[in-house]
Each structure stands twice: as C-alpha cells, then as structure tokens.
Amino acid sequence: xxxxxxxxxxxxxxxxxxxxxxxxxxxxxxxxxxxxxxxxxxxxxxxxxxxxxxxxxxxxxxxxxxxxxxxxxxxxxxxxxxxxxxxxxxxxxxxxxxxxxxxxxxxxxxxxxxxxxxxxxxxxxxxxxxxxxxxxxxxxxxxxxxxxxxxxxxxxxxxxxxxxxxxxxxxxxxxxxxxxxxxxxxxxxxxxxxxxxxxxxxxxxxxxxxxxxxxxxxxxxxxxxxxxxxxxxxxxxxxxxxxxxxxxxxxxxxxxxxxxxxxxxxxxxxxxxxxxxxxxxxxxxxxxxxxxxxxxxxxxxxxxxxxxxxxxxxxxxxxxxxxxxxxxxxxxxxxxxxxxxxxxxxxxxxxxxxxxxxxxxxxxxxxxxxxxxxxxxxxxxxxxxxxxxxx
Amino acid sequence: xxxxxxxxxxxxxxxxxxxxxxxxxxxxxxxxxxxxxxxxxxxxxxxxxxxxxxxxxxxxxxxxxxxxxxxxxxxxxxxxxxxxxxxxxxxxxxxxxxxxxxxxxxxxxxxxxxxxxxxxxxxxxxxxxxxxxxxxxxxxxxxxxxxxxxxxxxxxxxxxxxxxxxxxxxxxxxxxxxxxxxxxxxxxxxxxxxxxxxxxxxxxxxxxxxxxxxxxxxxxxxxxxxxxxxxxxxxxxxxxxxxxxxxxxxxxxxxxxxxxxxxxxxxxxxxxxxxxxxxxxxxxxxxxxxxxxxxxxxxxxxxxxxxxxxxxxxxxxxxxxxxxxxxxxxxxxxxxxxxxxxxxxxxxxxxxxxxxxxxxxxxxxxxxxxxxxxxxxxxxxxxxxxxxxxxxxxxxxxxxx
Numbered sequence: 086x087x088x089x090x091x092x093x094x095x096x097x098x099x100x101x102x103x104x105x106x107x108x109x110x111x112x113x114x115x116x117x118x119x120x121x122x123x124x125x126x127x128x129x130x131x132x133x134x135x136x137x138x139x140x141x142x143x144x145x146x147x148x149x150x151x152x153x154x155x156x157x158x159x160x161x162x163x164x165x166x167x168x169x170x171x172x173x174x175x176x177x178x179x180x181x182x183x184x185x186x187x188x189x190x191x192x193x194x195x196x197x198x199x200x201x202x203x204x205x206x207x208x209x210x211x212x213x214x215x216x217x218x219x220x221x222x223x224x225x226x227x228x229x230x231x232x233x234x235x236x237x238x239x240x241x242x243x244x245x246x247x248x249x250x251x252x253x254x255x256x257x258x259x260x261x262x263x264x265x266x267x268x269x270x271x272x273x274x275x276x277x278x279x280x281x282x283x284x285x286x287x288x289x290x291x292x293x294x295x296x297x298x299x300x301x302x303x304x305x306x307x308x309x310x311x312x313x314x315x316x317x318x319x320x321x322x323x324x325x326x327x328x329x330x331x332x333x334x335x336x337x338x339x340x341x342x343x344x345x346x347x348x349x350x351x352x353x354x355x356x357x358x359x360x361x362x363x364x365x366x367x368x369x370x371x372x373x374x375x376x377x378x379x380x381x382x383x384x385x386x387x388x389x390x391x392x393x394x395x396x397x398x399x400x401x402x403x404x405x406x407x408x409x410x411x412x413x414x415x416x417x418x419x420x421x422x423x424x425x426x427x428x429x430x431x432x433x434x435x436x437x438x439x440x441x442x443x444x445x446x447x448x449x450x451x452x453x454x455x456x457x458x459x460x461x462x463x464x465x466x467x468x469x470x471x472x473x474x475x476x
Numbered sequence: 477x478x479x480x481x482x483x484x485x486x487x488x489x490x491x492x493x494x495x496x497x498x499x500x501x502x503x504x505x506x507x508x509x510x511x512x513x514x515x516x517x518x519x520x521x522x523x524x525x526x527x528x529x530x531x532x533x534x535x536x537x538x539x540x541x542x543x544x545x546x547x548x549x550x551x552x553x554x555x556x557x558x559x560x561x562x563x564x565x566x567x568x569x570x571x572x573x574x575x576x577x578x579x580x581x582x583x584x585x586x587x588x589x590x591x592x593x594x595x596x597x598x599x600x601x602x603x604x605x606x607x608x609x610x611x612x613x614x615x616x617x618x619x620x621x622x623x624x625x626x627x628x629x630x631x632x633x634x635x636x637x638x639x640x641x642x643x644x645x646x647x648x649x650x651x652x653x654x655x656x657x658x659x660x661x662x663x664x665x666x667x668x669x670x671x672x673x674x675x676x677x678x679x680x681x682x683x684x685x686x687x688x689x690x691x692x693x694x695x696x697x698x699x700x701x702x703x704x705x706x707x708x709x710x711x712x713x714x715x716x717x718x719x720x721x722x723x724x725x726x727x728x729x730x731x732x733x734x735x736x737x738x739x740x741x742x743x744x745x746x747x748x749x750x751x752x753x754x755x756x757x758x759x760x761x762x763x764x765x766x767x768x769x770x771x772x773x774x775x776x777x778x779x780x781x782x783x784x785x786x787x788x789x790x791x792x793x794x795x796x797x798x799x800x801x802x803x804x805x806x807x808x809x810x811x812x813x814x815x816x817x818x819x820x821x822x823x824x825x826x827x828x829x830x831x832x833x834x835x836x837x838x839x840x841x842x843x844x845x846x847x848x849x850x851x852x853x854x855x856x857x858x859x860x861x862x863x864x865x866x867x868x869x870x871x872x873x874x875x876x877x
Contacts, residue, residue: 159587165807198577205577205584207540207769346780350751368586375773376780379747406544 130188187366509568566767618834792818
C-alpha cells in the first residue's frame with residue numbers, strides 16, 4: 086500500500102450553532118487532514134487550530150512531498166522522517182500538521198486490518214471513558230446555569246475558569262474574592278460529588294498570584310488547576326507544584342515528548358494534559374503516557390478541538406492505563422453533519438468505538454461549504470494600563 | 477476471540493533449561509511465548525499454573541488490561557518469577573494479535589523504522605590468543621560488534637574443570653580473577669582487550685560485560701578507566717543494580733557509555749534508572765521486563781532521555797523473535813545481542829531458524845512473531861538439573877557471578 090496524496094481542509098464556522106454564526110468560539114478554525122492510498126483506503130486526522138492555520142496547511146503540503154509513494158503503515162518511520170527532516174524542531178503549526186498526518190496513518194492501518202485502532206495499541210483497557218466539557222459564565226449564577234446544563238447532559242465533571250473574564254481589570258483582591266464566590270456557590274448548589282476542574286489558561290504571569298488563587302479555592306476541592314502559570318519556564322512550574330495542594334495539570338502547550346519528559350524530570354506536574362493534535366499524534370501521546378505511567382502520573386488529554394480529535398482521543402483513552410478523564414466540547418449540529426459517527430457522551434461517558442480505524446468518516450459534500458483560507462485570531466486582552474495581557 | 481488455555485513445558489537441550497508456552501484460543505489462533513530462565517524455574521511454572529485461570533475465557537487482544545489486572549491482583553510489587561511468567565504470556569498475546577490481523581508484530585507497534593536489525597556477537601576465549609582467533613572468525617561471518625568478558629577466564633584449583641562443570645555439579649568455585657591481586661586483574665583484562673582490538677582493527681566495536689561482579693563500585697571505575705583506551709561500545713552492568721544510585725554514580729564518573737537493565741523489570745524501575753541519569757543504553761530482556769508492550773514503553777521513556785536500547789538476549793528463540801520486532805520498530809534501538817549457541821537451539825526447537833546474516837537480522841514478514849516452536853520436540857526433551865553454581869572469592873565468601 087502506498088500514499089498517493091494528502092489533503093488538508095481549513096474549515097471556518099464548523100463550531101458555530103448555525104451557519105454564519107460569527108461569535109468568537111464559532112469562528113475558531115477546524116483543520117482536517119485526509120491521507121489517500123492506492124488501495125481505496127484513506128485516513129482522517131485533525132490538527133490543532135493554532136491561529137495562522139494557512140501555515141499548517143502549507144506544512145501538510147510540505148510533508149506530503151516526503152510521504153507520497155511511502156507505505157502508510159510505517160508510522161514510526163514516517164514520523165521520524167517528517168520530524169527530523171525539519172532539522173530545527175517544528176513549532177506549533179508544524180507539529181499540528183505532523184500530528185494530523187500521523188492520525189491519518191493509524192486510521193489507514195486500522196482499516197487495512199479491519200480493526201479499531203485501540204485494538205492495535207494494547208487493546209481495550211476500560212469499559213467506558215469519562216468525559217468533561219467546559220462551562221463558562223461571568224457571574225457565579227451564570228456559571229451555575231452552565232453547570233446545570235452539563236449535568237442535564239449527563240456529565241459528571243466540568244472545567245471552568247476560577248476567575249471572571251474581566252479579572253484583568255479588577256483589583257487583584259477583588260478577583261480573588263470573585264474566585265471564592267464562584268466556587269462557593271457551585272459547591273452550595275451542586276455539592277462535592279461533582280468534579281470541577283479549574284483552568285487559569287496560562288494567563289497569570291506571577292506564580293505568587295496563582296498560588297493565592299490555589300489557596301483561595303483549595304477548600305472547594307477542585308479536580309485540578311490547569312496551566313496555573315505560563316509554560317515557558319518549567320522550573321517555575323515545578324516550584325509552584327510543591328506548594329500546591331490541588332493537583333497541578335499542565336502540558337497542553339508542549340509540542341514534543343521531550344518537553345513533557347522535562348516536566349516529569351522536574352516534578353512539575355501531577356496530571357498531564359498534552360494535546361494529541363499538537364504533540365505529534367497518537368504514538369507520541371502513547372509515549373508521553375508511558376513516561377507518565379513509569380513515574381506514577383496520570384494523563385487527562387487536552388481536547389478543545391472537533392469530533393475527529395475527540396474520537397482519536399477516545400481510542401487513546403480506551404487503551405491507556407493511566408488515563409483519567411477526557412476534555413471535549415459537545416459537538417455542534419454542523420460538526421455532526423461534517424463528521425459521520427460523531428462521538429457523544431451518554432451518562433457522562435463515551436462508549437467503545439465501533440468499526441475499523443477510528444470508526445468515523447467525513448461528509449465531503451457537507452464539509453466543502455465550510456472550507457476557508459481565513460486566519461483565526463483569538464480575542465486579545467489588555468491590562469488596565471494598556472499592557473498586552475496573556476490570553 | 478477468547479483464550480481457551482495456556483500450556484507450558486520446560487525442557488533442557490543440554491545446557492540450561494528453557495520454558496516455552498502457548499496461549500490457545502477458541503478461534504484456533506495460537507500464540508507462542510517464553511518466560512526467562514531465572515534459575516528456580518519451577519517457581520515460574522507454578523506461577524504460570526496459578527495465573528492461567530486469570531486469562532482463560534478472556535479476550536486475548538486486551539493486552540494492557542490483562543497484564544495490569546494480573547499485576548494488580550498480586551498486590552505486592554512483582555519479583556522476577558512473576559515478571560518472567562507474565563512476560564512469557566504477554567509475548568504470546570502479541571503473537572495472537574499479529575496472526576489474527578495478518579500483520580507482523582512490528583507493524584502493530586507503529587511499523588519498521590529500519591530495514592534490518594544489527595546484532596553484536598558474544599566473544600569468548602580463555603586466553604588473548606583464543607579471543608583473537610574467535611574474533612577473526614566472527615569478522616569473517618560479517619559481525620562488526622562484539623561483547624566479551626574482560627576478566628581472565630578459568631577456575632582456581634583445576635585445569636580440567638570449567639566454570640560450567642562446576643555449575644552443573646552445584647559446587648563452589650572460585651573464578652580465577654577473584655584469586656588474583658587486583659592490579660593483575662586489571663593488567664590481564666587490559667591484555668585481553670588489547671588482543672581483540674589488535675585483531676579486529678580500529679573500526680569494529682567492542683563491548684565489555686562486567687556482569688555485576690563487583691561488591692565495591694570503585695573497582696568498576698578503575699577497570700573501565702583502564703579499558704576505555706580500547707574504545708568501548710559500552711560497559712555493561714558495572715555493579716549489581718540493587719541500588720541504582722551506585723550505577724548513577726559510576727556513570728557520572730566515567731565517560732564510556734554505561735549499559736544496564738537485564739536484571740530490572742517494569743517501566744517504573746526503568747523510569748527511575750533514567751531519572752537518576754544512571755544509564756546510556758538500557759538493556760531490558762523481553763522475557764522478563766514485562767513483555768513487548770512494556771519494553772516499547774521503556775524505549776519511549778528512553779527516547780525522552782536520549783537513551784538507546786540494546787535488548788538483552790542470551791536466551792534466544794522467542795526472545796530473539798520478540799526483540800527483532802521491537803528493534804525494527806523503536807527509533808532509539810542500538811544493537812541486539814546474539815550468541816552462536818542460539819543456532820543449535822533454533823535448529824532443535826524452532827521450525828524456522830533466525831540468525832543474523834552479515835551481522836544483521838532480516839525483518840520478519842510473517843504475521844505475529846513469525847516464529848513457530850516445535851512443541852513435540854519440546855515435550856520430548858525433558859528438563860534437566862540446572863544451576864548457576866556458587867562462586868566464591870579467594871577467602872571462601874560468596875561472590876557475585
């Protein structure tokens with residue numbers, strides 16, 4: 086079997102509730118990749134939406150040149166050729182493209198032997214996979230409404246920000262008070278048997294401030310606090326983790342297994358959340374999980390992307406011993422139309438994937454209306470004095 | 477597909493005992509595996525007898541689940557007998573998976589990174605002249621890498637008895653070097669290495685196996701500093717790995733590459749070994765380290781530490797097959813151990829013989845492991861008494877072997 090060509094589709098608006106919806110999350114791009122072979126079998130993958138997604142598309146075309154004519158089942162070999170061919174380690178757009186291509190190869194391998202991918206990765210390790218979704222809300226009341234909706238969907242865990250979205254313009258002590266109010270009301274309304282993870286989204290520059298958040302919310306027993314500080318300095322993360330009582334989660338901003346290895350060596354993490362659409366794909370995430378397992382750490386994949394990424398993560402989660410919980414966004418109707426067999430939780434859990442490969446397909450007829458060459462810009466934030474803030 | 481039974485047989489072709497097992501399924505697919513020959517092998521047979529009930533009736537494709545379940549139900553951290561038994565079963569499960577999917581095992585692990593698998597050959601010889609002669613013979617066969625004991629060979633007190641004779645008779649024996657002044661051990665070791673380097677020239681690679689014989693770490697330091705002048709591929713097991721910080725200390729003091737891991741099992745232990753910066757080359761043995769998936773995981777952790785993998789493979793057959801599949805797949809593979817006694821062993825028990833050609837193994841293309849064991853031959857050849865013997869030092873105290 087040989088690879089004949091690789092296509093990449095940058096989609097705009099697939100995350101929207103309806104076509105043409107222009108709210109900020111709706112216009113986040115979805116980047117899908119399809120690898121074709123001379124054997125009628127093709128594979129599907131998804132790249133992380135890094136912002137300048139046309140760059141990702143060009144990376145895919147760049148890698149395609151190396152891959153045409155190659156046996157798609159030689160995944161380690163092709164991965165090494167792509168990664169090492171870049172010489173200077175690729176950054177976010179290159180790794181996003183490489184991740185998506187790698188996923189397409191597993192889909193092809195699975196389909197070629199009529200087997201779900203998890204079965205080729207050590208087999209089914211658990212009966213169901215627990216999922217959590219994000220829950221927003223600026224006020225404690227709005228947050229509780231969002232959580233109620235998640236509970237109504239059957240979820241048993243959510244993730245939210247500990248701070249209101251305007252925290253950058255608040256006096257810090259007021260922001261801390263707001264954090265306390267949010268968690269207090271959530272626990273009053275929903276008790277402690279529902280898991281609430283907190284994500285400060287690497288938006289806080291000072292470790293001492295994020296420690297104050299942790300001290301404020303620890304009595305409300307969050308599941309973990311994610312990216313409490315920036316991720317450029319792993320030693321700072323390690324220093325912070327020693328002082329945390331709440332489990333510290335990080336990893337979504339790592340590009341490679343080597344970076345995650347350093348986080349482990351420095352004892353900078355309790356719960357890993359690398360993103361399969363960024364760290365190089367399935368086998369790389371399996372390697373990261375193996376290192377975490379060898380060091381008695383667990384893994385909760387970061388997954389804010391679409392149904393393809395979610396399905397790939399589900400295969401990972403079903404086969405990996407130290408997996409704990411999977412992030413996902415409840416799919417939009419548009420996404421459900423684009424991805425055939427879009428996975429959804431039932432009673433808060435995903436069930437075992439059926440069919441060969443990932444067990445999903447793309448509806449090309451529907452998808453083509455969303456192809457776009459636009460960038461996606463995140464909302465920017467500024468401090469009171471006009472200083473650009475972290476997002 | 478369900479596991480129907482696990483059968484296991486111990487046999488002795490004339491040197492040491494070998495245990496072979498097969499996992500039978502209700503769909504007629506059978507997987508072959510083997511546990512490591514740890515010494516008290518009846519212990520391994522007993523473990524297999526106890527464990528097989530945990531596997532019968534289960535889906536053999538759930539490899540990670542079956543292994544974790546078995547490990548967890550034993551509660552205490554597993555020792556070498558449990559790890560040998562589980563590794564043997566795990567290998568057979570990969571054989572079943574490969575056969576049922578029609579793919580060689582390396583294709584299930586992410587495919588082959590390389591086209592052929594390089595092997596080094598064990599190099600023996602009691603005298604520098606014998607070593608020279610044997611090295612040249614192996615060069616003619618195409619090998620370009622060798623591993624040897626640095627120590628002067630032989631047993632004190634007898635010219636007729638070899639160490640293996642003493643082991644067979646379970647007597648105490650004193651390896652020659654244990655009875656020599658330490659400075660002479662270093663001098664004679666250096667002469668052995670000099671002879672081999674002289675014979676093979678500057679290109680071929682020479683590894684030494686210290687085989688964890690030192691009670692005191694500083695001796696390893698002195699020996700390796702002396703022998704580094706001959707440029708070592710690696711020095712193996714400078715001390716017993718019962719305290720990994722000692723191994724880490726030596727690696728920090730010496731420049732030659734340190735290889736170790738044959739006595740270790742589980743990814744947790746290997747993670748610790750690498751976290752301590754104790755190793756350049758890990759040498760897990762697939763028959764005891766936990767099996768194929770556990771070795772793949774160790775190799776992944778090694779990748780993150782810029783550490784390479786040279787699988788330990790003194791037993792051969794199933795171990796050679798499983799190691800070749802892994803070696804084909806893992807990016808950070810270094811080199812695979814091979815010894816010529818495995819040729820006779822293959823000829824006796826395997827339906828197909830795996831030996832390197834020109835120093836390299838070809839990649840297996842058959843589904844599963846691609847190695848078929850002749851169980852009739854195994855069953856027809858009874859086990860023998862096998863024992864490693866009891867080496868002592870010059871004062872009669874128990875020594876390491």
